[in-house]
Amino acid sequence: MNRTQPWWFNNLLLPLANIVLAFLACAIVLWLMGVDVAVAGQVMLQGAFGHWEGLGYTLFYATNFIFAGLGVALAWQAGLFNIGGEGQAMIGGLGITFACLYFVELPLLLLFPLTIIVSAAFGALWAFIPGWLNAYRGSHIVITTIMFNLIASSLLVYLLVGPLKEAGQMAAVSRVLPASSWLPTLDAIIAPLGIEFGASPLNISFIWALICCGLVYICLWHSRLGYEMRVIGLNTHSARFAGIKRERIIVVTMLLSGALTGFIGLNEVQGSSHQLHVEFVSGFGFAGVAIALMGRNHPLGIIIASILFGALYQGGGELAFTSEHISNDIIILIQALVVLFCGALEYMLKPSLMRLLGLDRAVRRSGEC
């Protein structure tokens, strides 16, 4: 194996170049639509980072992306392609709704840990069956997790037009959760300090997302479990030699992956909408695949990728709001282009970039000193 490029080449420069390319492609589309690209870019940047409220929204969306991305990345390290993030997030949110509606009396200080546990458990439960089927029966994890997305979606529809439906309500939403269970927004938390943050739904689950990043990092690279997961993901022969119980590790990995994705409900249901909407996940679970891809399956990369995607979400929304030519679909377009260039065409630029930098020779010469 030849390591001819320095670490920053594959981990920083290449993704960056790909993103620039994606934005260029996006700019061309906007230009063809007759939009002033410079103005559009400014609107997006301004919308995503230009003011406190916009930044709040950016980070709010980023929270969802972090949970989804972590879930995919963790499974990926063990060689599992968990694209059941949608379903696991839905079921996680369902668990949170149950917990908040049932434990009405509980103070938030106790309720928050409880909802963390419940959402993890529900998400994990939804990932358990595909994981078990893969480990012990050899079912393909991609197929089963996709099917479980559909099942989760149907289940949610059934519950929200049936048992959980509030009387006198037309939309497929649950009852509003008691106000005592709402997660405090960050602006409410720092307001006493005299800092004005603006009213965004950014809440303390963002902090929990960052903590999860740290935990995932420690699990993967500093614990025995993570070690065994990575061995399984890389080489099944070595795993057998190392005496690792493949089946068990696969199930545990899927449980953890599902639990992480299940946390999306904390942010969306308990933190923001305060009731269970039938489509509250709306693609965040799938976006996790793109996030993990861009973030190189590393927690730090996932944070960066999530903030980028959060900014796209928020900035794109702002753009659609201010411009009459542009609908909300622009967000999906930008996302798709980012996925296309960062995922499918990941290494397209590599040879030309290396030639451009004269990297081969330059690096090795510096190595000789």
Place this chain on the structure above:
Amino acid sequence: MLAPALELRNINKSYDRNIALDGASISIAPGSIHGLIGENGAGKSSLMQVAYGLVSPDHGEILIDGAIVEFSDPEQAIEHGIGMLHQQANWLEQLSVFDNIMLVEPVTGFLYQDNNQARRKLELLRREFGFSFSLATKISQLNYSQRQLVDVLRSLYRGVRVLILDEPLALLSSDQADYLNKLLVLLKLQGISVIVVSHKLAVLHQLCDVISVIKTGQMIACIDPKQLSLIQLSKLMVGREINLPHPRQEKLDGAGTVLLQLDDITVKGFKRGRKSASMPRLSKVSAKFYGAEIVACVGLPNAGQELFIDVIAGMARFNLGSLKLFEQSISTTTRYNIKKARQLGIAYAPNPVWEIGLVEQFSMAESAYLGYQERSVGRWGLISRRHKNVHCAQLMQQWDIRPALPTMLSGSFSGGNQQKMVLAREFAQNPRLLLLNQPTHGVDAGAVEHIYRRLFELRDSGATIIFCSNDLDEVMSLADRVCIFGQGRLIKVADMSSLTKSQLSLDIINGGHDE
């Protein structure tokens, strides 16, 4: 005089902070058999990778028939008539020999490809060089050394003029030695040059017209083996004298106690279609192993010796019989696996190490506790700091593993250094029973001496060592007793003192035939 078929001039190549080649040059005459020797990490493989276009050098020139050429990938090297046998060739096992060879050929026809011409040409080559397999044979039915021959045929078909054999372990194994000799002569007659990279000095000494010696990335000598004895050759390579073959060290007097006893161990064959199972892979093997002895398990490829070791290690299940390990009885119903085996004090170095014994994408520090991840857990249930940093560095120092960089990827180390790392890891557990498969695969003569000394020390401390080897010299130097396998059965157990090398080799070949 003819221009050399292939010449490499002043090749420089370094990786990160590690200089692999430092102005190395080599010149291959047409129709010659050229040996390339050197210690592990001396730069043999790097030099061959440059010649094959796998790696582009920082400085230096490649000349073919006296003309400067430049390769940016192996495809171009092949066009110039350079071929290389891969240690880890990828075969599509369910396809025939013919299809596997044609796989990399460009498609000429539209929708339909006329293969008849290619088939005729290959058939001609196959007969000319006396390959025993037919073109229609599925790769899955060929053993490791036959697959290497398919690789040779592929190179011949593509018009190879310089063929590089990088540590062709299976071809150099004892039962193939005669055949390899014949093959090399045939190649030579066709004007094809062969570069053989190997640590088996004795074989090279016999086989080669010229031997080049490489050391720390520089070519230090290019000699005619007829002018130099084997011992002088090894001295040139390692810098000190090594006795070849490696001297035996007899075991201490007095038989130890029985450590391991196997009774009628049978492993069923693979199921084939609807018919009942094929021949058992191991049938009714009974044996006793004592403390303080080294036992070799030998046989033709797939005769059962490797499976036998896997069974003891808990890597393969047995269907009948029982095992008694350190007073512990293990039957077919006992839960026995490699984890349990390790807890009982067994250590195992499998083969090939790069596929099984470590994880190539891990840093060496991480590979240094593969299989012992439970024992490396420290506070808070996390991998202890000692195992992360110190452990690997210590092993590297004790076993002279180069480069001594624990953070370097395991896959970036040369095969010999990977082998040493796995041995170092298993030795570090102070095993009571050490199992080895091809213990010195790819390891240079100096390091082999070191490994043998360690093995003798371990034996004299009371442990049992059981190993598989294709190298009869190794068996002759190391083993106190030998178990000869043939077609899944243990056909003979003998004391080494009562056996000569030629007799052993005869026994092994006889084991392959029905009485």
